[in-house]
Amino acid sequence: MxxxxxxxxxxxxxxxxxxxxxxxxxxxxxxxxxxxxxxxxxxxxxxxxxxxxxxxxxxxxxxxxxxxxxxxxxxxxxxxxxxxxxxxxxxxxxxxxxxxxxxxxxxxxxxxxxxxxxxxxxxxxxxxxxxxxxxxxxxxxxxRRLRVSKRTRMSDALIGTGFPFRRGDNFKRYLKMFEEVMQQCAGLRRPGAAALDLCYVAAGSYDGFFETGLQPWDIAAGSLIVSEAGGLIGNFTGEADYLHQREVVAGNPKIYAQLVQTLTPYSRVIKEDELNAPAPAAPAEPVAVPAAKKRGPVRIKKTEGDDAPL
Missing domain, CATH: 3.30.540.10 (Fructose-1,6-Bisphosphatase, subunit A, domain 1)
Incomplete structure (x- = not known):
């Protein structure tokens, strides 16, 4: 080198x-x-x-x-x-x-x-x-110059992920998305180091990757390596504001688009107008943002440990 x-x-x-x-x-x-x-x-x-x-x-x-x-x-x-x-x-x-x-x-x-x-x-x-x-x-x-893989079908794709493991992580939410992705792809892997997972996307070893609960230091370096290798990285709704959202999806362009389609309903992003809407008459579970409604301003649901903007 x-x-x-x-x-x-x-x-x-x-x-x-x-x-x-x-x-x-x-x-x-x-x-x-x-x-x-x-x-x-x-x-x-x-x-x-x-x-x-x-x-x-x-x-x-x-x-x-x-x-x-x-x-x-x-x-x-x-x-x-x-x-x-x-x-x-x-x-x-x-x-x-x-x-x-x-x-x-x-x-x-x-x-x-x-x-x-x-x-x-x-x-x-x-x-x-x-x-x-x-x-x-x-x-x-x-x-060696890195390029993301050229696979276009989820049925052929190897996808990396990370399991939620800290207190407060939403295990049930994760298991639902895990089940959906697992049934669509050729295989799921969980080695246990998110920074390396993103590098494997850049190298074409993975076709895509998703994880929740990550901090900026887990993904900052890997995010640039992915994008410079021709890949895409974003939050679960496909937007670029992911460093502080504690959710990330990455992949080659074709697999990324398909992962975003699957993961959008599981995003933590809440639309501004939904935050300001009148409360329902009866208690209800939080409603995921549908894919068709992800346009417009978003607000990040802050959680303990989130950092101020860089």
Whole structure:
């Protein structure tokens, strides 16, 4: 890979990602020694997460001290608070896999300028796979240009997903969409690291991907890698406002369109006029937004943990 031809900011992100990957690789040799804390049921954090995040932030701010930071473990406590440039970091995506010795995990680093992702790196240390992209310059795996798959029929498609696992996730809602997609496609996969899942869409290994409950740091880097590989990414109604909506669908253009058609009824997006409509006479379950009514202004249903706009 000719790193000399890469954008300087991307080069710094690659250096940070490789440093984090080296920490993961060393720690993976002695998992019994890991100190593991539980953030919430089924949501773990280790000293490796913190060490990786520390070396990433140190590397990025060493080169760009006036940039902002949004990181999974430390939030916005580091970096400049009001910079137009914000690094969005997941130091170890797939922590549960990591602590079990299941070799599907990575580090994810993205740089957003005024809320638009411009640089992206996802590094898988177990395979030494470096996925990266600069806006407008394509997506790559090591030195190979990435393109999404050409499959057009859902019956031929391999789809990636992620299971909801945190308290407060809507399991019944997920199982319904899981059942629908499963019956339409050739197979569903759930390796357990969303950043890598998006890279697999970009590489054409998956034809599509969907998940709920994700945070900006899970998908920021992968979203640019998908779009630079010719894929589409959005929320369940097919709109581009997905970073803070905790729902994402991605795929090659044909499969993406079919996934959106299936997933639209399960979207959390609520139309403005429905929010302002008179309350029903009797209590009722929330009504999903029909596909035909998804035009016009939308409002994001905020949930605990949602971040302010970038």
């Amino acid at each position: 000719q790193q000399t031809s890469l954008h300087p900011m991307l080069n710094v992100a690659i250096k940070a990602a490789r440093a984090a990957g080296a920490i993961m690789s060393r720690a993976s040799l002695d998992l019994e020694a890991l100190r593991i804390n539980t953030k919430s049921p089924n949501d773990f954090v280790t000293e490796v997460d913190h060490a990786c995040e520390g070396v990433i932030i140190e590397t990025l701010l060493g080169a760009y001290p006036d940039h902002g930071i949004l990181a999974e473990e430390s939030g916005r406590t580091h970096g400049a608070k009001h910079s137009e440039f914000v690094w969005i970091i997941d130091p170890l995506d797939g922590t549960t896999n990591f602590i079990h010795g299941f070799p599907v995990y990575c580090t994810s680093i993205a740089l957003a300028h005024r809320g638009v992702v411009q640089q992206a790196v996802v590094y898988d240390p177990t395979r030494n796979d470096l996925f990266y992209a600069t806006k407008g310059r394509g997506a790559f795996l090591n030195d």
